[in-house]
Amino acid sequence: MRTALVIGTGLIGTSAALALAGRGVTVHLRDHDTTRARTAAALGAGTDEAPEGPVDLALIAVPPTHVAGTLAEAMRAGAAHGYLDVASVKGGPQRELAALGLDLSSYIGTHPMAGKERSGPLAATADLFEGRPWVLTPTSDTDTEVLNLALELVALCRAVPVVMDADAHDRAVALVSHTPQLLSSMVAARLEGADDTAVRLCGQGIRDVTRIAASEPAMWVEILSANAGPVADVLAGVAADLEATVESLRALQSADEAKRDGGTAGVADVLRRGNAGRSRIPGKHGAAPAAYEVVAVLVSDQPGELARIFADAGRAGVNVEDVRIEHATGQQAGLVQVMVDPAAAPVLAAALRERGWSIRQ
Ligand SMILES: NC(=O)c1ccc[n+]([C@@H]2O[C@H](COP(=O)([O-])OP(=O)(O)OC[C@H]3O[C@@H](n4cnc5c(N)ncnc54)[C@H](O)[C@@H]3O)[C@@H](O)[C@H]2O)c1
Ligand SMILES: O=C(O)C(=O)C[C@]1(C(=O)O)C=C[C@@H](O)C=C1
Structure with missing residues (x-):
């Protein structure tokens, strides 16, 4: 790949642009907020001047609800040979694009599994995607050449390609990304009206659990709206655990010894299952979790x-x-x-x- 056009120069677009520009690709930067494209250019992510002809690959890094429209506009203008988006949900945008009646052979939906709780070009880093999974969702319409361009992009960003079906992707991220975002927000929301004396005691545990609660609400409303069913399914499972744990804790306060034993078993069970789940989270580059x-x-x-x-x-x-x-x-x-x-x-x-x-x- 020699040339690329990044549309949407926020956290993800600028991070990809920095990685590509750092590896010799000529990157053009575009954002409907021109100061953002200028900022990305000033960071060394490329040029905010328009390309003279079609680039090899256009990377659409705008919020999910703008993906289809932005892609359609770029495709109709013949901006690139291949097109990809990086939105955190894949099924909805894919169906929206199909409904627009575009030729989708030059398009592939993708999602890098890396990000931050901060947005905008100033939060971008060239190494954001290193060692992280980058999901590709080709369909039977996708040209092999476009799949290869996407694989090249992933390699240039030093990420690890994972090919998946769009709806399977959405169910997976409901579990590993979207529900965790909501739970982090819910834990942090408990602090909103909390007493200062309690808040002063915040230690590393709550900081770890609530880091992503600082994320941009508008972006997450879009992501969750586009994946509402799968997220509600996972959250219903968490709600069942919550209900059972409340019951266990109430039982621990009972005068009846058998009930207290049941309560202890219930609390121990959820903690043990937590250990088991946590131990399944892969380490760097998808390797087995490392015990440091x-x-x-x-x-x-x-x-x-x-x-x-x-x-x-x-x-x-x-x-x-x-x-x-x-x-x-x-x-x-x-x-x-x-x-x-x-x-x-x-x-x-x-x-x-x-x-x-x-x-x-
Ligand atoms: N933040 C994350 O952790 C993360 C991780 C992986 C994927 N994503 C996905 O990447 C995409 C971008 O997210 P981000 O975190 O970089 O957001 P961001 O807010 O940092 O950047 C989005 C940029 O898109 C621009 N934009 C919006 N509409 C536009 C349009 N119609 N035309 C041109 N530019 C437009 C905005 O001005 C902004 O600069 C989203 O689809 C998101 O789901 C985010
Ligand atoms: O580390 C973070 O800040 C993130 O939450 C990044 C994260 C994730 O859940 O892993 C969030 C949403 C994106 O679609 C992809 C990555």
């Missing part, structure tokens, strides 16, 4: 501390697999959780101690 060991380092809140830890880990020959930062409320300090291979954990802890870091076990 955490080396927790106390840091003062000043510039350069993280860089010093990483440099010291590098000097000790230890590869940092992941990192999490826990900020202490009201204190100028934080806890950096450095995740490493279990065999490397004692080596790293010793090396960091030797260099004066305070390690928490």
Whole structure:
């Protein structure tokens, strides 16, 4: 692929454009908000000037309800040889496009399983899709050449292609993305009217569970509206678990020992099933989930501390697999959780101690 046109230069469009431009593709950027296309260009994602002729691939990265219209307009203008969209739902847009009577041989629906709770070009990064699944939903109408262009895009973004049927995709993301978004929002919503004294106690657990509750509501209303049935099905299962757990907790307060035992069993069961489900979440690049060991380092809140830890880990020959930062409320300090291979954990802890870091076990 030599040329691409990205329509919708928000988080996803600009991230893909940055990856493509970084690998030598000439990328043209278009957004109905021209300042966004200009911002993406200023970030190095390409040029906001229109291409002179059809590009190899047009990537439509606009909100789901605008996909069909934007695609139809680009197709009618002959903007590209191949077209793809990245919307988080696939069945609806595919049916909407078919209803428009367009020749869909040059189109493929796709969905990168990577994103953020922030939107817009300033949140974009070239490495957003690295190692993440990128779903492709070709149909019997899709040209092989267009499928190949899409596979090339996925490879240039260093993502992992997964071919699926559009409706199967929608059922899968109802489970692994759309319902989690709602549950995160519901947990965070409990805080809206909560007492300040309680909110001050927020620790890492609630921060982890509610990160995506900061997502853009307008975009999510669109996504959930387009996948309402499958999400309602998953949520009904969660509602049954909630109801059973409320009953178990009430039973734990009973004077009757047998009821209390039943309550304990109910609570233990949901927690055990949670462990089992969590252990199925794949690790990097779709590999089996990795069991890393955490080396927790106390840091003062000043510039350069993280860089010093990483440099010291590098000097000790230890590869940092992941990192999490826990900020202490009201204190100028934080806890950096450095995740490493279990065999490397004692080596790293010793090396960091030797260099004066305070390690928490
Ligand atoms: N945010 C995520 O985590 C995520 C992940 C994967 C896929 N997606 C999908 O990617 C798409 C874009 O999401 P995003 O997070 O980048 O949103 P965003 O709000 O960051 O960007 C969307 C951009 O599209 C532009 N736009 C809207 N209508 C347009 C139109 N008719 N013509 C041209 N530009 C238009 C907006 O001005 C905005 O710059 C959505 O379909 C979303 O479902 C999002
Ligand atoms: O990490 C996040 O912020 C996301 O929630 C990204 C996420 C997801 O659920 O995995 C959200 C919606 C998109 O359609 C794809 C990715």
